[in-house]
Amino acid sequence: MSKSEFEPRIVALLCNWCTYTGADLAGTARMKYPPNVRTLRVMCSGRVDPAFVIFALQNGADGVMIGGCHIGDCHYAKGNYSSRRRAVILKDTLESLGIDPRRFRLEWISASEGDKFAEVIKKFTKELKELGPNPLNKGAQDA
Amino acid sequence: MLNKIRDYCRDLLESKKVEGILAVYTENGNYFPYFFTKKEELNNLCIDKKYLLLNSVKPLRENLVFLLQSKMPGKRIGILARGCDERALFELSKRGQVNLDNIETIGYSCNEEQAKICTCPTPYPTVNLKFGEKVEGVSEHKRWKEFSQLDIEGKRKFWEKEFSKCIKCFGCRNACPICFCKECLMEDRKFVKGGELPVEIPSFHFVQRYHHAAQCISCGECEIACPMDIPLRLISFVLLNRVKKLYDYTPGMNPKQECPIYTIKEERNEEALDELL
Numbered sequence: 001m002s003k004s005e006f007e008p009r010i011v012a013l014l015c016n017w018c019t020y021t022g023a024d025l026a027g028t029a030r031m032k033y034p035p036n037v038r039t040l041r042v043m044c045s046g047r048v049d050p051a052f053v054i055f056a057l058q059n060g061a062d063g064v065m066i067g068g069c070h071i072g073d074c075h076y077a078k079g080n081y082s083s084r085r086r087a088v089i090l091k092d093t094l095e096s097l098g099i100d101p102r103r104f105r106l107e108w109i110s111a112s113e114g115d116k117f118a119e120v121i122k123k124f125t126k127e128l129k130e131l132g133p134n135p136l137n138k139g140a141q142d143a
Numbered sequence: 144m145l146n147k148i149r150d151y152c153r154d155l156l157e158s159k160k161v162e163g164i165l166a167v168y169t170e171n172g173n174y175f176p177y178f179f180t181k182k183e184e185l186n187n188l189c190i191d192k193k194y195l196l197l198n199s200v201k202p203l204r205e206n207l208v209f210l211l212q213s214k215m216p217g218k219r220i221g222i223l224a225r226g227c228d229e230r231a232l233f234e235l236s237k238r239g240q241v242n243l244d245n246i247e248t249i250g251y252s253c254n255e256e257q258a259k260i261c262t263c264p265t266p267y268p269t270v271n272l273k274f275g276e277k278v279e280g281v282s283e284h285k286r287w288k289e290f291s292q293l294d295i296e297g298k299r300k301f302w303e304k305e306f307s308k309c310i311k312c313f314g315c316r317n318a319c320p321i322c323f324c325k326e327c328l329m330e331d332r333k334f335v336k337g338g339e340l341p342v343e344i345p346s347f348h349f350v351q352r353y354h355h356a357a358q359c360i361s362c363g364e365c366e367i368a369c370p371m372d373i374p375l376r377l378i379s380f381v382l383l384n385r386v387k388k389l390y391d392y393t394p395g396m397n398p399k400q401e402c403p404i405y406t407i408k409e410e411r412n413e414e415a416l417d418e419l420l
Contacts, residue, residue, distance in 0.1 A: 049328075050353050051328055051334070051346065051349070051350050051353070054345065054346045054349050054350075054353075055334055055346055058343065058344075058345070058346050071413075071414075078407045081407040081413070082404070082405070082407050084413065084416050084417070084420070085390070085403060085404055085407070085413075085416070086404055087420055088385075088389060088416050088419050088420065089353070089356050089357075089382060089385060089386065089389075089404065090353070091419065091420070092381060092382060092385045093349065093352065093353050093356070093378065093381075093382060095295065095298075096298065096377070096378050096381045096382075097298065097299070097302055097345045097349060097378065098293075098295055098296065098297070098298030098299025098300070098301065098302055098303075099295075099299065099345075100295055105420070106420050135296075135299060136299075136344075136345075
């Protein structure tokens, strides 16, 4: 598969209160963004265990994104604070395991920022296309 | 040092300050953890063999101190602790596994040779050091030089080679004093196939390494237990340095300081972290 044909798969774990609604807004407002993203709704970005990110990367994802509310806006007061602290450490873990840390992203997107969601997905897809297929993913077919 | 420790323990037992002392018992070249309650038994006390007293007991997944405390609630228990034992005590008490108020810690330091075997950065108890002197620890993993020169692709290949040696014996988890979860993600059948090899690379090892990013007490038990010599602690060293730099936290140094990854108590300004994402 040459790089020009490569379509990355992104798993997006989105917070119910902000980013998922933001993605919904991007859809209802008919904004254009690449169809490479598969969204999963979680109740809070703080609920995402870093193990989920590794399991996704191992089972066919080329990139993983966690979307949460802006700092200070968390529905559960402090969920995104812990999410941020973990994400920083997770990046280091990925790097020391030999996975490019650019394959993981943490983004703050609020419910009204549909355009930001589209923008982030566009940027992430472009970056992953440059990075190429995930080496952990052995021959999984696009589905 | 051994005689001084025996005398001290004898005094403690005689004065009834403690109900008993948890330490290592030796007989005919065998050694095992033992709860000393009679002073005659102290002749069999041993300090030169390493046996992590806070190891969780299989298959209960509870440590000896926890079991003793639940058997005799309110009673004071002594523990003859090395640096790693003390750090494990502190970390477990933060997670409600042991009650530090009823524990009398008698700390003694290891020598440089012992520190080298365990690759221990702090081979002495930091708070309760009573016997011995603080000696310099080992701050670098023995394979760090080889590992640090690799680029990202090289690291991936390195781990692919190392992890594929794994036989899923769960030794690293069972030997770990901090691993006390009854439901272990390493056994979750959604993520890990039971009884199948090769192992899931890298999630099987990642789960434990990551969850201990700010808990690992650097006792070295996981690597000692590993029959395939997988250099698991290479990742732990990277993560511990990172946690120290970012949050100024080293596990097991201070029983009052909360773990920065699981407890967010103060909403201090952490905007600087955003730049690292």
